[in-house]
Amino acid sequence: DAGVIQSPRHEVTEMGQEVTLRCKPISGHDYLFWYRQTMMRGLELLIYFNNNVPIDDSGMPEDRFSAKMPNASFSTLKIQPSEPRDSAVYFCASSYSGQNTEAFFGQGTRLTVV
């Protein structure tokens, strides 16, 4: 398996534009997590899914952020409209059975909003 795959690796966009980040989890994994990493706030859990269903979105910063998981092999995180303070590295991770098991991270998407 190629691991968790995220795209794009880098994204530079202008303030106000819509940004869509994509993630393909490891085949067979039933949990998918979206994290945001910044120097100031560290690694923050934004939302996670179990069997494509959102379980906890309490970490989503505001209504500009939305996430979907239409099937077991694909998820998106969308920011609309984007703002400079959204600049961060966004990681997707997946795990099998969620509880007490390793979460495998993707390579991350470095988002810069200018």
Next chain:
Amino acid sequence: GENVEQHPSTLSVQEGDSAVIKCTYSDSASNYFPWYKQELGKRPQLIIDIRSNVGEKKDQRIAVTLNKTAKHFSLHITETQPEDSAVYFCAAEGLNAGGTSYGKLTFGQGTILTVHP
């Protein structure tokens, strides 16, 4: 919700010395405590984990200890090498916001470890 505090934020040691990183957590329901290593520009990767029914776990030069009563756990690296230089994150797995499901990992703020040759 869960709150994880990690100390120190930076740690500098000489090659061959030991390094210790400590974390505390707030939610007594948390039952899984992984440690991740993140090299510059790369993804976090699991290096060791411990479950709540175990007090200590060792894997070659790294070990983790857990004190559930005090709600703290620590990472110990012995005989440090320059390639151990990275950011280390502790995490605690607890219940989701609705209290119905585990799987939610809360991370500490990270420790930048520098091992000098």
